Amino acid sequence: MVNQMIASQFISLYDLCVLIRKVVGDNFPEYIWIVAEIANIKENQNGHCYLELVDKNEEKVIAQARATIWAYNYRSLSYKFEKATGETLKRGMKILFSAQVQYHEVYGLSLNIKDIDPTYSTGEMARKKRETVERLLRENLLELNKSLLLPLVPQRIAIISSPTAAGYGDFMTHLQENSYGYQFSLSLFQALMQGEEASFSIIAALQKIKKQIDLFDLVVIIRGGGSQIDLSCFDDYELSAEIARFPLPVVTGIGHERDDTVVDMVAHTKKKTPTAVADFLISGIRLFETQIEELQNSIIRYSDRLLENSRFSLQENLNNLNHALKNILSHTFSTYQLLAIRFCLASRKYFSDHQNRLSLILQKVNAVFRQKFQEAKNKHLLLEQFMYHFNPINLMKRGFSIARMNGNLLTSVKQAKSGQIITTQLLDGLILSKVEDKS
Template sequence: MKGKPLTLLELNHLVRRTLELSMPGSYWVEAELSEARERGGHCYMDLIQKDEQSNTPVAHAAAKCWRSTWGFVKSHFERVTGQTVHAGMKVLLQVHAQFHENYGFSWIVDDIDPTYTLGDMARKRQEILRQLEKEGVIDLQKDLRLSPFAQHIAVISSDQAAGYGDFCNQLSSNDYGFTFSVTLFPAVMQGEGVEKSIIAALNAINADLDAFDAVVIIRGGGATSDLSGFDTLALAENVANFPLPVITGIGHERDESVLDRVSFQRVKTPTAAAAFLIDNLARTWTFLANCQEQMVRLVQRRMEEERGRLNVLAGKIPVLFSLVRAKEGNRLERLMGRLTMAMEDKLSRSRHQVELLDSRIPMLLSQTLMRRRHQLEMLGQRLQAQDPRSLLKRGYSLTMKDGKAVKDVALLQKGDRLTTIFERGKAVSIVAEKD
């Protein structure tokens, strides 16, 4: 026969006493947090263990850390690790078993060892760095060159972060009076959305790449916890392959993050990032100022050298001029002598030619006159032979019509009046007919 049944409360009392007797102490347990949430000052955690091969959960438990313990544990953990307790983190917890008749069983967290989590974080960070080295991208940013005139800066930060304001104030109030152009690309800088948000901001900058000289990723003005978002492979790959120098100032003092490792330059704070950019421009300004001073000195030195040469030449000019003048004077005298001799020789030859011509002129004139006289006599004879009167003397006559000599009978008409001239006299006739 069955005994008297137990009430549920009696059964739970029995379980509670059994646990208190069989598991009176605390235990250190390794687990991964699938969830961690704070409520009313307490922290409620879901613990899981995954199979190392398949990564599927093989154990699950709930855990609680009461307010009286959680305040100290949280502060110590964040101070050591630089991160908040969050899902996906591996932790080493000190727990003890607790069974409550009304709320059931749970593990109560007495402590969390931050060094265990640091070791796991370092392991993951080293795995990412090894992967980046394998891909050959870990030092790509170090090969870039920051423009010596870098003034157009793309900033990835939370628009509400005090660090962004500090960065802008540091740039605008620099001692040199340099002017910087800052464009903010807002991003989530804490929590699970860090990686996705920063990558989106980098893509937006890349779309307008020519407008910027460098990228600055800054985070500041708040707690230094929850920096795990900067230790991801995807974010590191994006930064490592980015074509502009990326400067990080995400405000923490612990070992450098993966993002810091792959960046062009890592600084601790946003103001340090601003100081780095100011110093870069100041070095350029100093270099140019030194070049200017050097150029002025070189020009002044050259001017002094040329002035000295001019003074030396100026001293030599009178002596050189006198030498040249004497040399040219002698040359002119020689030329004048040669010219005088040439003129005298020319005059002598011309005078001789004139004398020869003078002696030949009478004879030439006489010969010319004789030739001209003979030509005139011949022309006179020819004119005389052509004189019509000589023809008339020989018995010829000249018939004329209207004052013109008639050479062709065909030109005459019946009744024409003709005049015929003879050696002695003339006769008038009328054409009666013609053959």
Template sequence: MSLFSTTSAEETGEPMAFTVAQLADRIKQVLNGAFDGELEVEGEIRNLGRARSGHMYFDLVEPPPATSIGKQPEASVSVALFKFNRARVEETLSRYGNMVMEDGMKVRIRGELDFWPPRGQLRVRMTGIDPRFTLGELEAERQRLLEKLRDEGLLTRNRAVPFPLAPLRIGLVTSNGSAAHRDFCEELEASGLAWEVVLVDTPVQGMDAPARIAAAIARAGRAGVDVIAVVRGGGARTDLVAFDDEAVARAIAAAPVPVLTGIGHEIDRTIADEVAHEAQKTPTACAGFVVTAARNHLVATEQAWNAITARTERLLDDSGLLLATVSRTTARAAEDRLRRAGNGLDGRAGRIRDLAQNRTRIEVRRVDTFAGTARHRAAAAVTHGRRTLEQARLTVATRARRTPAAATRDLANLEDRLRLLDPRVILARGWSITRHRGKVVRDPASLGVGEELITTLARGDLHSTVSENRP
């Protein structure tokens, strides 16, 4: 019976009978008649596999709506990209931003619809691809997400988080052992500063990368770090789609500390870059930004300490000059008081002497008439004069002694105040100053085990070595 003869079926009303090979051949002929030549199909790549033979196989699916998360695709067709066409397709993708086919990528492919009898499988034999469609889809999705994040105020939320003065504890979100991980850590080590890096390992490419990256950022935020660095090495534009994902953007915006990105691409900015506190071009540049921030804080601290030291030295110098000036002024004042007291004593003594002489002459003139009375009064006058003279002498002497004593007390008070400003007095109370390489140590975190220290005490210096560091 001929394959296309339907006489018996029409005459008898019985269904047509085929062998499996005949049915497969009939299906191929029907498909060839319905789909003459090449066609183009749009969809999302799933289950991508690369065979050792050089062929590539995947499913091209019609994904469910964004609101139907977790549901099966609405439609799916198998695609075969054979080795002789694969090289041409990969070269085309390479010319457009070094793109590489991977799961989750939206594509428009060109090929022929084919039925493969050995497996009874309907598939598309792929011969070409439109890279501009993929780039357009990526950019359209990117712009849609940017607008959504902007409307919710998430683009600037992380930038509003204050940047720490000394970001020495870093949460690093990247793939453990990757080039980005190595470059970032080498840049930190080269700075010579003391760092603590909390690594949160996560894949940075693939279907599950966005959710894993978002979870890693959240874990780093709970680890008590100063900043979070999200880094990845260079790659094709499609390799970076994980960093254009909404989950990653929301995780960065919600982070409790500033998030820095160092995603190795030079042309485009990812959504993660737009939402982050600071965006750098490479992992090395990202680490360099953190090093600069920490070093600026260290320099500012040293400058502040040097200013305090200089200010203290100026105050001590000024106090010394003031003390010398007060001492000279006090000495001159004491000399003046003594000189004035001496002059006053001489004047009083002269007046007393004149008074005594006058009284003596009066008594001499009256001695003849009142000899007994005059003698008695003369004796009384002499006695009174002596007492007055003695009292005057004692008064002058007392005042002369009090003046230098008061000056001496003032001088002693000034010396005591100066002594309180002397750093040696502070050291004598039990305080000490510890230095490392000539610089004062303020933070144990700045030292490593084995570092040599010099501690200045009231009576000398101690040399020691750090055996344990407990910030």
């Protein structure tokens, strides 16, 4: 009886779901505005967009729901959102949207999104960006990389970019085909330039560069060449702090026209496009070359003035000297003439005496050389005779022989042992003998 009463109070799961659908429909007849964070988002082949939405409290998920944007609505909504924010809808983004609350007996609770307010997401991104900048300011990091000195000649460049990015190709072409013929050493460190993993990928590239930092003058981070979406990674605190603390100057050319990203703010130098970065590097070398040319021209001008002044001074001194000499010579000509005659006579005698002495010395030197040469020649002849007589072939002609045992010269009876083979070399051949006895 009790079991029959309990059974009569049961309803089916379907009936329960129908009741829930009716309650939901009665209480949420219209679209309502909701704030949530996108935990996951994907678009199927039919163009429908499916989202997993969450609400968090201090990074802890406190609510979760599914949502759908049907293909008919999704294209126009995503275009409007992207145009207003410069971003696509993506995981981790907080959005304000208008949705109809629906409940299905099989699929459960879901939200049918009709509209999205991009101004809310723009404000949320701006808030996160502002908080990042304020944190960098508190930690004195915002101007840290800017305090580094740029290299005088920036030629060894570490590049962080995607190798398939059009901006990377433009950057390389612009540098390598510069009109001045400057040469650059360019090393690419590949990284993602957009999306959720971009900041981690760029940090990893920076850490690789840091391990070989002596090989580079500065670092450039370039993107460019395409859509201006998915740039929120460049507002990331961890990436911005890594660039701020980096021991080399960092130049950015992310290739966007909207407000500066936080990475642009902490970088040493910010340029709008990769080609602008290339122009910046070329101008750095050109500035150095111009300074060298100006210094060279200044040295030449100073040298010319110095030489001209010296020439004028020298000419004036020569004129004064010439005038003084004329005066002196006019009064002392006879005295100098007499001295000149005496000097000539004395010089002739001096050179004659020394010439005779030099001749005697040369004769002695020649005699000594002839004697030394003859002595050396005699020693050479004696050495040739010695080598001839002690040549092994000549010795064997005179009856001598060479005995070897195991390839080694046999110089003593003590080396021989009974039963061993001795090789005796004569002039015309070898004799093998076996040791039977020794005395």
